[in-house]
Amino acid sequence: EDQVTQSPEALRLQEGESSSLNCSYTVSGLRGLFWYRQDPGKGPEFLFTLYSAGEEKEKERLKATLTKKESFLHITAPKPEDSATYLCAVQAGDKIIFGKGTRLHILP
Amino acid sequence: DAGVIQSPRHEVTEMGQEVTLRCKPISGHNSLFWYRQTMMRGLELLIYFNNNVPIDDSGMPEDRFSAKMPNASFSTLKIQPSEPRDSAVYFCASSLLVGLTDTQYFGPGTRLTVL
Numbered sequence: 085e086d087q088v089t090q091s092p093e094a095l096r097l098q099e100g101e102s103s104s105l106n107c108s109y110t111v112s113g114l115r116g117l118f119w120y121r122q123d124p125g126k127g128p129e130f131l132f133t134l135y136s137a138g139e140e141k142e143k144e145r146l147k148a149t150l151t152k153k154e155s156f157l158h159i160t161a162p163k164p165e166d167s168a169t170y171l172c173a174v175q176a177g178d179k180i181i182f183g184k185g186t187r188l189h190i191l192p
Numbered sequence: 193d194a195g196v197i198q199s200p201r202h203e204v205t206e207m208g209q210e211v212t213l214r215c216k217p218i219s220g221h222n223s224l225f226w227y228r229q230t231m232m233r234g235l236e237l238l239i240y241f242n243n244n245v246p247i248d249d250s251g252m253p254e255d256r257f258s259a260k261m262p263n264a265s266f267s268t269l270k271i272q273p274s275e276p277r278d279s280a281v282y283f284c285a286s287s288l289l290v291g292l293t294d295t296q297y298f299g300p301g302t303r304l305t306v307l
Contacts, residue, residue, distance in 0.1 A: 175292045
């Protein structure tokens with residue numbers, strides 16, 4: 085069965101304390117892996133798409149990486165405004181499967 | 193651009209009533225997606241359209257759910273009859289290119305409560 089698992093479920097960091105969020109997947113025929121950010125009461129906002137193992141993408145303090153089994157979202161020197169839920173999704177064939185997200189809270 | 197527009201933003205109804213959720217995608221986008229988000233199950237794709245044609249409705253939970261896209265600028269998701277377990281936030285998203293791989297832009301969602 086295709087599955088996407090995100091860890092940890094929740095993470096509290098001090099401002100400036102770098103860390104990584106994990107998205108592990110077991111799917112057949114990966115066609116793309118997506119990272120989204122979701123603020124409370126809003127729809128998800130697109131961050132990155134990764135297509136193949138070894139690929140990396142960066143945007144401001146965020147960097148996403150992909151291997152054959154998992155993806156990491158690295159956050160460097162986070163600020164309070166980076167607090168949000170980060171969602172990972174995988175396209176496998178004609179299906180798209182979302183993980184349940186990591187709730188990130190950055191303390192000032 | 194106004195982004196994806198959904199209405200209503202909040203809906204409270206009683207079990208057995210018909211509920212209609214509405215979505216206006218970003219102009220020029222060729223794919224439209226309906227999702228449901230709950231704490232227990234997370235975000236789930238219900239159905240998506242390419243060029244107004246339904247492509248995959250395997251995520252629609254039951255026959256009580258139906259979706260239409262009569263033209264490129266409007267789609268509806270209908271639940272009839274509604275049940276308490278349908279309570280969730282329903283999102284509409286659109287993308288420029290057809291299929292699942294292109295960047296999806298989400299609307300603000302409709303929070304549905306069925307009493």
